[in-house]
Amino acid sequence: MTNATENIAATAGATSAGGRNDHEAALRFITCGSVDDGKSTLIGRLLVDSRAVLQDHLAGVQRAGTTDLALLTDGLSAEREQGITIDVAYRYFATESRKFIIGDAPGHEQYTRNMVTAASSADAAVVLVDATKLDWRNPALELLPQTRRHSLLAHLLRVPSLVFAVNKLDAVDDAALAFAHIRAALAAFAEAAGIAVRAAVPVSALQGWNVVDARPGWAGYEGPGLLQLLEQLPATPADAQAPFAFPVQWVEKFSASSDISQGRRIFWGRVAAGAVAVGQAVTVFPGGQTATVAQVLDTVRRPGAVAAGHSAGITLEREVDVSRGDWLLAPGAFAPQREITATVAWLDDEPLVAGRAYWALHGHRWVKARAKRILHRLDITTLAQQEADELGPNAIGRVELTLQEPLAVLPFEQARTLGALILVDTASHRTAGAVLVRS
Missing domain, CATH: 2.40.30.10 (Translation factors)
Structure with missing residues (x-):
């Protein structure tokens, strides 16, 4: 983790000359961790300090003259009443260099299923660690179970980038010592679990330190702030190198006079792997029939090849039995x-x-x-x-x-x-x- 920020910067520099790259795509990331680690407050701080919150919305979360940042994401009445996050809340904001989609995942163990749902489509996970809940003076401190569980789940779900944000360091006596011990514990855990970690960053979501604006030297940390790191993280690469696979979600029927499909059915779905183009041979699974792709349409019905991660409409050169739930696959590439x-x-x-x-x-x-x-x-x-x-x-x-x-x-x-x-x-x-x- 010590060279993570240098690696990110090097990657950004290597791709900047090649036009559009993964760093320019919108980044979907989730915040996760244990209960009351400050996940909702962190997102609220990102939204407020990046000026992504309207004044009337901000006024609606004022409590006794202060702004309760957590209420910007805890939208359910039960969440407001109990002071906890129950369901995943998505928020959107942008900086001058990038767009973001944030998922605020619950910290309670009973809502782990919600966290899994959010992580399944995430490009990055920010795991918050509450310094005040740990024996931070102890070099051999134990991490909280949910910190470990959420990190493992993000790793198992192939979330490409994992960042540890050590929060509430403004509330401890020695922020530098606390961060050093917690970062060492996180590094030891990640190494034992085989988890690749991009960085560990000290933050104070409540005060806004090291969240949007870097605070050099605070807690013994000289690296970029959290938002600066997120701006450089890659989006999840599509499985473009795998054999072509396409799950059929909907079958659209046209009349014989239709100019779009020449009377043939169009099979719609999202390309799961590989790419599809006109002239490509495909096998229908489980039926086993083989056919050739006659036409490929994108989401606005423009013809052209479509790669993994994007929706497509596919017309075959001959009528075969294909229904919702079937797959179109590269011939011979799969052993069911x-x-x-x-x-x-x-x-x-x-x-x-x-x-x-x-x-x-x-x-x-x-x-x-x-x-x-x-x-x-x-x-x-x-x-x-x-x-x-x-x-x-x-x-x-x-x-x-x-x-x-x-x-x-x-x-x-x-x-x-x-x-x-x-x-x-x-x-x-x-x-x-x-x-x-x-x-």
Whole structure:
């Protein structure tokens, strides 16, 4: 972590001469961590200091003459009454160099499922650490469980950039000592867990120190402020190098006189991997038919090739049986599987036990899935793999699943969409688990 800021600056300099790059795209990031670490206040500070809040909105969060920054994101009445974040709140703001989409994720353990939802589409995660909750005078201090859990989940969900923001250092006697000890503990944890960390930054969300404007030398830190770091982080690269894969979300039918599709159906969805262009051969999964792409349309119906991460409408040169939930795939590139091994983040109140059946959603395709065996559960404190008969709420473990029908999956580390499923309880229809396919 010590050279993280230099690495970011070097990357920015290397790409600046090549026109548009990942640093120019809007950055989706989440704030996460333990309860009352100051996540909502940090976002409020970013919005206020970057002048992204209207005066009437700012006046609405005044309490006893002071501005309660957390209320800028805690929009639900239950959140305001209890003083906690329950659901993910998204806010938008921009600087002169970049646009941002922020997700404020809950810190309570019972709302871990909300954090997983927000992290699944994030380019970066800012994990807040409350210095006042830790034994900061102790060089061997222990981190809070939610700090570890959220960091691990962000890592498992392939969030590309992780930044630790050590908050409330204005409230401790020796900010430099506290930051040094906490940063060392974070670095040791990240190394043990195999997590790549961009930087650790000391901040005071309440005072605004090192959030938007850098405060050189404070807490013994000489690097850029948090917003300066975020401006240089890359957006999540699409899985453009993986074989072409396209989950069909909607089938649009036209009359025979239509000039757009020449009477053929258009299959709409978002390209999950690779790219699609006219003349390309595709295989329909699970039907098995092969056809050639006759036309590709973008979201405003302009013809042209479309790459991973973007929506497209595809017309085939001949009529084949394709429905919502089917996939169009690169021929011969996939070996559909009925047995998969996966890392599972369990989100339901009812534990995952071997033998129980669930609905599994892959793209837009639903199949029945049964938990064949629980291989182990991850101890978030020691990072040890423990034997387990079940996965309880918010647990993370390795599980073998048996599918009623095969799915065209790839390991999650190779393709984010193709390697991800969700499990849904067949009775309650609650989202029960996030599934990340392993090699």
